Amino acid sequence: MIEALSFLALPALACAALVAIHAYFGLHVLERNVIFVDLALAQVAALGATAAFLLGHPPQGLAAHAYALGFTVAAAALLASTRAWSGRIPQEAQIGVVYVVAAAAALLLVDRAPQGAEHIRQILTGNILTVGWSELAWAIALYAAVGLAYPWIARALKPSGWISEFAFYAAFGVVVTSSVALAGVLLVFAFLIIPAAIGVLHATRFASQLAIAWIAGTAAAFVGLAISYASDLSTGATLVCTYGAALAIAGIARGLRRERRAKFGAALRLGRWLAAALLAASAIWIAISPRADQPLLDSLEHAFPAIRGAYMDAKSLAIGAEAAAYGRRYRDEADKLRAREAERRWKGEPLDEEEVRRIASFEKSYNEMIRGEEFVTREVRSRAREAKRWWIAGAFLLVAAILAVSLPAWRSIPRSAPR
Amino acid sequence: MTIALFLGLEGVVGAEPLRLVSTTTELESLAISVGGELIVATHLIPAGQDAENFQPRPQDLARVREAQAVLRVGVDYDLWLDPLLQQAGNARVRRGGAGYIDASTDIALLDVRAGGVGPDDGHAHGRGNPHYWLDPANAAMITATILEALARLDPPNAKRYEANRLAFLERLDAKMGEWKRALENAPALIAYHDTWPYFARRFRLRFVGIVELRPGVPPSASHLAKLAREGIEARVGAIVREPHEPARDAQFLASRTGARVAVLASSVGAIPEARDYISLIDYDVRALAPSR
Ligand SMILES: [Zn+2]
Numbered sequence: 001m002i003e004a005l006s007f008l009a010l011p012a013l014a015c016a017a018l019v020a021i022h023a024y025f026g027l028h029v030l031e032r033n034v035i036f037v038d039l040a041l042a043q044v045a046a047l048g049a050t051a052a053f054l055l056g057h058p059p060q061g062l063a064a065h066a067y068a069l070g071f072t073v074a075a076a077a078l079l080a081s082t083r084a085w086s087g088r089i090p091q092e093a094q095i096g097v098v099y100v101v102a103a104a105a106a107l108l109l110v111d112r113a114p115q116g117a118e119h120i121r122q123i124l125t126g127n128i129l130t131v132g133w134s135e136l137a138w139a140i141a142l143y144a145a146v147g148l149a150y151p152w153i154a155r156a157l158k159p160s161g162w163i164s165e166f167a168f169y170a171a172f173g174v175v176v177t178s179s180v181a182l183a184g185v186l187l188v189f190a191f192l193i194i195p196a197a198i199g200v201l202h203a204t205r206f207a208s209q210l211a212i213a214w215i216a217g218t219a220a221a222f223v224g225l226a227i228s229y230a231s232d233l234s235t236g237a238t239l240v241c242t243y244g245a246a247l248a249i250a251g252i253a254r255g256l257r258r259e260r261r262a263k264f265g266a267a268l269r270l271g272r273w274l275a276a277a278l279l280a281a282s283a284i285w286i287a288i289s290p291r292a293d294q295p296l297l298d299s300l301e302h303a304f305p306a307i308r309g310a311y312m313d314a315k316s317l318a319i320g321a322e323a324a325a326y327g328r329r330y331r332d333e334a335d336k337l338r339a340r341e342a343e344r345r346w347k348g349e350p351l352d353e354e355e356v357r358r359i360a361s362f363e364k365s366y367n368e369m370i371r372g373e374e375f376v377t378r379e380v381r382s383r384a385r386e387a388k389r390w391w392i393a394g395a396f397l398l399v400a401a402i403l404a405v406s407l408p409a410w411r412s413i414p415r416s417a418p419r
Numbered sequence: 420m421t422i423a424l425f426l427g428l429e430g431v432v433g434a435e436p437l438r439l440v441s442t443t444t445e446l447e448s449l450a451i452s453v454g455g456e457l458i459v460a461t462h463l464i465p466a467g468q469d470a471e472n473f474q475p476r477p478q479d480l481a482r483v484r485e486a487q488a489v490l491r492v493g494v495d496y497d498l499w500l501d502p503l504l505q506q507a508g509n510a511r512v513r514r515g516g517a518g519y520i521d522a523s524t525d526i527a528l529l530d531v532r533a534g535g536v537g538p539d540d541g542h543a544h545g546r547g548n549p550h551y552w553l554d555p556a557n558a559a560m561i562t563a564t565i566l567e568a569l570a571r572l573d574p575p576n577a578k579r580y581e582a583n584r585l586a587f588l589e590r591l592d593a594k595m596g597e598w599k600r601a602l603e604n605a606p607a608l609i610a611y612h613d614t615w616p617y618f619a620r621r622f623r624l625r626f627v628g629i630v631e632l633r634p635g636v637p638p639s640a641s642h643l644a645k646l647a648r649e650g651i652e653a654r655v656g657a658i659v660r661e662p663h664e665p666a667r668d669a670q671f672l673a674s675r676t677g678a679r680v681a682v683l684a685s686s687v688g689a690i691p692e693a694r695d696y697i698s699l700i701d702y703d704v705r706a707l708a709p710s711r
Contacts, residue, residue: 007640113466127637229640236637251629318484338530343615347623357526360547363531 007129014131014139014223017190018179020141023213025172026196027206034091036191037079037169038176040099042185044075045177046124047106054109072177075102076169080162086295124351126182129235133305139178146171187236191217194243198250220246283396290389291382297392308381310395311388316380323380327373334366437573438510440482441490442497444687445471445552446522446561448696450490451588453581457576458488463500466688469663472494474621475503483507486518488572490565493523496549520568522561524550529616544613553685553701555591555598563588594697598622601708606656609646609672611664614685618703624627627653630668643672650676657681658705662689681706 029037048071049064057063076100082094100136150171157164179188195217199209224242228235256264282296301307309317341359351359384393437458441447447462454460461482464473470492471546483503485487489512491497504513511518528547551557562584570577583632583708608615611630619626628646630638638646660669662682669680684690685702 003644004640007644011640077534125663129637129640129643130665130668132667132670132674211472225640229644232639232641234637234639338532342616343531345625352621353527356529360528360531367532395447 002011004229008229010131010133010221011128013224013237014182015137015191015225016218017136018128018183018188018215019195019221020025021147021175022191023190023195023199023217024147024210025175026192026194027199027209027213028384029192030200032168032195034095035081035193036092036097036099036181036189038189039185040079040095040102041072041169041173041176042124042180042188042358043099043102043106045069045173045180046070047071047102047109050106051242052288064392068177069174071136072173076173077166079169080165083165093307124180124185124296126180126181126184126187127236128187128239131182135182139182142178143175146175162196173265184236186240190243191242192249195220197247198251201250205213215241216250239337273404276400279396279400279403283400284392286396287393290386294385296396297385308384311392312381312384316384317346320380322375322378323376325417327370327377327401330366330373334363334370337362337366423707433470434661437488437569438485439488439490442500445699446490446492446698448687448699449522449552449558450565451538452696453562453580454569455583457573458569464686466686467662467684467690470686473497473499475499480507483512483527484509485568486512486566488512488520488521489517490520490568492522492549492552494528494551495546495623496551517571518568520564522564523549523551524564526557526562529620530613548613548616550685551617553603553615553700553703554591554621555595556621556695557578557617560589571633575583590697592702597705598700601704605707605709606678607653608681609650609655609658609676609678611658611660611669614661614682615659622704624707625653630658630672640667643668647675650678650679656709659683659707683707686692690692700703 029035045068047067050069052070053066055063057067079091079094079098082089083091085094150167153167153171154164157167176188181192183191195213196209197331197338198216199211199213203209203214216290220242221239224239225235227233228238231238254271255267282294285292286294286297297307308320312320337359341351421452436456437454438455439447439450439460441460441462442448443464444462444466447460449457450460463475463482464470480503484507486509489500489504491500501514503602504519510516513519528551530544530548531542531546552561566580566584569580573580590663599622602624605622606625607625607627608619609627609630613629615624615626618624627649628645630646632638632642650672655676658669658673658676658680660666660680661680661684666680672678673680682690683706684693684699687693687695687699690702692702
């Protein structure tokens with residue numbers, strides 16, 4: 001627990017800081033309908049850093065940062081200018097063009113540099129898990145400065161024109177350049193769009209939207225970090241998926257809040273009809289082709305292995321279980337053998353080439369035996385499914401019929417209940 | 420162009436050097452140490468780029484089309500070469516052709532996995548760990564394979580190829596003792612990618628763990644926590660990364676375990692000091708040797 005906290009404290013702080021600034025800009029981005037502008041600006045910054053590197057500056061030095069910033073500001077000026085065309089070409093298309101051209105140009109530049117690829121990549125693939133104290137402190141100072149200065153500047157520049165557009169893209173570009181290096185492109189996009197979207201779903205005033213975005217974004221980030229630690233999953237990817245789930249929950253919550261009970265009932269009915277249709281389709285599929293993958297049955301069996309007992313007799317169940325046990329044993333043996341070999345690389349007597357070759361061929365034959373056992377398991381199951389396909393299909397159809405038909409009786413209960 | 424093709428088809432005539440294309444720079448360097456002046460060697464993956472993410476360019480097709488020999492790492496490391504060979508339509512260097520050289524032919528592979536063997540990319544290490552050239556003793560095997568192929572393609576010069584290889588092995592042998600002494604009490608290590616088992620086996624180095632278990636998937640927090648814990652227990656001396664691997668993850672583990680970060684090169688040209696095969700190993704040994 002303490003170990004977990006010591007590993008997650010800094011990422012959690014980083015998430016909170018990133019949500020704070022990105023939710024704010026995210027609301028503006030949603031309002032302007034320029035969803036992918038962060039990707040484009042980050043790519044332009046990477047292009048600037050690559051150009052600096054090609055010109056002989058060290059990759060993490062001041063010059064590299066200055067080039068990245070200069071390129072970003074130039075892109076901001078370009079985006080502010082081309083907004084006037086958006087009657088003819090959607091601004092999202094212009095942003096897409098900036099993105100692909102910057103990415104492709106950077107690739108061409110890297111091809112010229114002897115050890116180039118890594119520098120571009122490091123600018124775009126931050127990892128929130130391994131963020132360091134000093135860079136986080138810098139980023140927070142930068143976000144605070146931009147977060148305080150930009151709203152003031154925006155107010156001073158009203159009514160909006162080229163200069164205010166430019167100020168928006170430039171301020172946002174500066175933020176994104178730093179945050180992408182901290183957290184990576186995917187995660188920054190999630191921080192930018194999803195909390196803001198949740199805010200827009202649940203409020204109409206800017207201040208309330210922002211408050212909701214901050215709370216929801218930070219809470220979802222903490223949940224995602226905890227899930228990533230507990231289930232041993234890659235942190236950035238887990239966070240992005242948690243954000244997706246948070247948005248889905250927010251959408252459902254809005255539906256529940258806004259719609260009448262009757263509509264809720266209708267949604268429930270639709271859900272049950274969909275489930276019934278899925279069951280009926282699975283029933284037909286297993287009747288036609290019992291040996292093929294059966295997505296519904298496979299996932300049910302994965303969740304509740306006992307279901308197999310319903311259509312397999314004791315003998316085939318035993319054969320399947322035995323094959324699985326052998327497979328596990330071979331896998332263990334292979335793992336042990338490999339671990340012993342790895343240890344002998346540095347400890348005890350070294351193994352000679354002949355012994356290494358022998359181990360490799362043992363590993364290969366273990367592999368074949370494991371595959372053999374897997375084949376037996378699959379074959380036994382397929383045969384049982386083939387033999388009992390009409391029973392399985394019938395059971396599915398029965399459940400589907402119950403789901404579809406019993407609807408009126410179920411619906412009447414909550415309706416008649418006194419309030 | 421046509422003349423060159425005819426010359427190629429007839430085998431090697433007169434002073435025309437043999438054109439060899441290798442996928443990586445380190446194989447190119449080994450090929451040169453056998454072929455010397457008698458061959459013109461080029462490589463396909465630019466120095467220092469991740470072989471895993473390589474995309475052939477139009478000129479690569481021309482290079483393969485005009486080659487008399489193609490030298491590859493194998494073990495699914497450079498799978499992208501197969502469609503290139505198909506497309507080039509150069510029968511000499513197709514799989515099974517006289518000019519097709521798979522450097523892994525006689526190597527005793529490490530980490531041959533049980534389970535999950537299939538045509539996936541080399542960095543998944545499905546058929547065994549493909550970074551075998553990092554064991555200098557394997558360089559003897561690789562150059563033997565190259566020698567056999569060159570002697571087959573260019574029999575009149577077979578003696579000279581053999582002499583070149585012996586001279587190279589002599590230089591390598593002289594270095595080997597020096598390298599082994601330098602790494603004698605080297606501390607335990609953690610690597611970013613599982614690039615170093617062959618190197619570790621030759622020089623008796625202990626790698627406690629790997630940061631990136633699956634290529635392209637950043638590590639989870641609990642995996643990093645476990646690595647940090649085991650690293651402290653084993654008194655890890657350095658976190659090893661290559662130039663193209665993320666600096667920040669290595670730095671993070673270094674600060675957690677009190678180790679330093681060592682930037683190693685696994686391919687010739689990835690770092691300016693690694694000019695050829697021997698200076699590549701030389702650089703890596705010096706980067707890891709405990710300072711005294
Ligand atoms: Zn690899």
